[in-house]
Amino acid sequence: LNHMTDHRPLNALGEAGIIELIQQRAAIRLPPCVRKGIGDDCAVLETDAETALLVTMDTLIEGIHFTDQTLSPEALGWKALAVNVSDITAMGGTPKTAFLSIGLKPETEVNFLESFMAGFNGLARRTGVVLAGGDTVESPSFAVVTIALLGNCPKERVVYRSGARVGDDIWVTGRLGDAAAGLFLLQGNLSPVPQKYEALILWQQKPMPPFELGRALGQYGLAHAMIDVSDGIAKDLGHICQESGVGAILQGSSIPLSDPLIELGKEVQKDPFQWALHGGEDYQLLFTASPTEEQRILSLSAKMWGGPAIKIGTIIQGSSIWLQTANGRNRLDSPGFLHFSK
């Protein structure tokens, strides 16, 4: 097949296929200073004998990742940074310097940019991130924001997706599905939105990655494998299992669902489990650890995160992910959120 004549549309490949294509075409032998390239939450580069440099980059595009209905300019500034902080956190690193490329229409009002920066700075100050550069460009129509975030980590403390071991507990740092339910509300599916669901909307708009806990889990060597929950726990656990060559079993009754999520599910007749398993954008940490570390993890998460991490399953042999419920054990599909597929 001469690739120059491949007239298939990109959505025929799907996001995974596109990444694979880029990875294959770019595949020259990685120099030793690149410990990890494409295929984890961050790239891991060696800078000196002790420290690894972590690099991640994420783009948010108006009309795909957000609309003016779902994110205010301030929430956009916060969230564009949050999704990158989440990636550094998921490797056990400390976020440090951000680079912002922002494309806006020339007729965009100055207060849009002011509000965007207020949101960005709100999270930057809390996480100790410094804006060190970037690019401002004109966009012909929709807004587009790319942030590259650099962080660091003691070299031997970087937590990869590939370290899960059979027998590990599977942990998650907080309630799942809130962000997806918040999106459901912001898209106008329930109007007016009762006050009691504000927490769901807040987590969609201004998620707060557990950045201190992520670093501590790496620093104390507690997490064997870690990833941030961006595509839904089913798909993200799939990445850990695939990279680690293991399977997993999730206890349905342990999946943490918030009260507003459960209540909203009843009100609109949606299964809150679907939001929790497949909704995505949780920006919580999903990690595996030895069962002997349970007490240390619980006390660390209380101290560093303000809420208990929750044990939701076990790493097993094989390559499948199972969901154990009162109705039995079922294989868990992982649709997640797929770009480039309708």
Place this chain on the structure above:
Amino acid sequence: LNHMTDHRPLNALGEAGIIELIQQRAAIRLPPCVRKGIGDDCAVLETDAETALLVTMDTLIEGIHFTDQTLSPEALGWKALAVNVSDITAMGGTPKTAFLSIGLKPETEVNFLESFMAGFNGLARRTGVVLAGGDTVESPSFAVVTIALLGNCPKERVVYRSGARVGDDIWVTGRLGDAAAGLFLLQGNLSPVPQKYEALILWQQKPMPPFELGRALGQYGLAHAMIDVSDGIAKDLGHICQESGVGAILQGSSIPLSDPLIELGKEVQKDPFQWALHGGEDYQLLFTASPTEEQRILSLSAKMWGGPAIKIGTIIQGSSIWLQTANGRNRLDSPGFLHFSK
């Protein structure tokens, strides 16, 4: 003024005003590990005692920076990397690891991405750059490409815009205006385009930054101040003068113009000097150096670049930039290419 009520459009600020706004809003005290934040070709971060990490990020947006008439997918891949390589080069650094965020419509053909990667890899292999990560996203309409590029440099050899000294010679590494004239041709202003103008089009589509020479000029301590010519030499020399607190005088007769550029100017009755001074996208190096280093610079540029660097002026006291021609000495305006202004 309550900034939340600033309803002016962004193009009232202009690109410089927008960058200033972002810089001011983000202005917390930079930690010592950030040697240079916003305001040079790259950010300069300290990683260890000897080495500086250079970081740059540039975005190309369809409809603003290119169209399918001006850049093939392959040229887009090349150029998106080239503009970043140029930034690292202009600090005296060595480009190392790239992060690519690409947003494409789902119906884009696979061969677009294949060709894009072929162009990207063509320059990556020549410059030793490794693709280490990024993001692939769906775009609702136009294509958008952001590349973040990391490089390194011995800490004491980083060349800033701010180092120009009164009495320095001003040098440029190659012919100016070719890229702008190439754009003029690609926009359909002369049809059909005679073969003799191919070099102009090539420099618009696949510019080759003098990356080995830039590194050598830093390494041997020859360049006092350096910048890449992206916005036109008038504007870019303006940055050096402003950051260094100096003025400059350019010798009009020394500005290097290519034969095709001169010939095209005659054919379409355009002044080639305007392309050379204000056209932009040259991705040549503009630097200042002590007059005593003339011979070393000439031999280094012959060895590392294949063409002689050209002496085009002198750094003087003051803050103005003058153009000396047969008609006398005139103050040089610097419109350059302004985003966010029509």
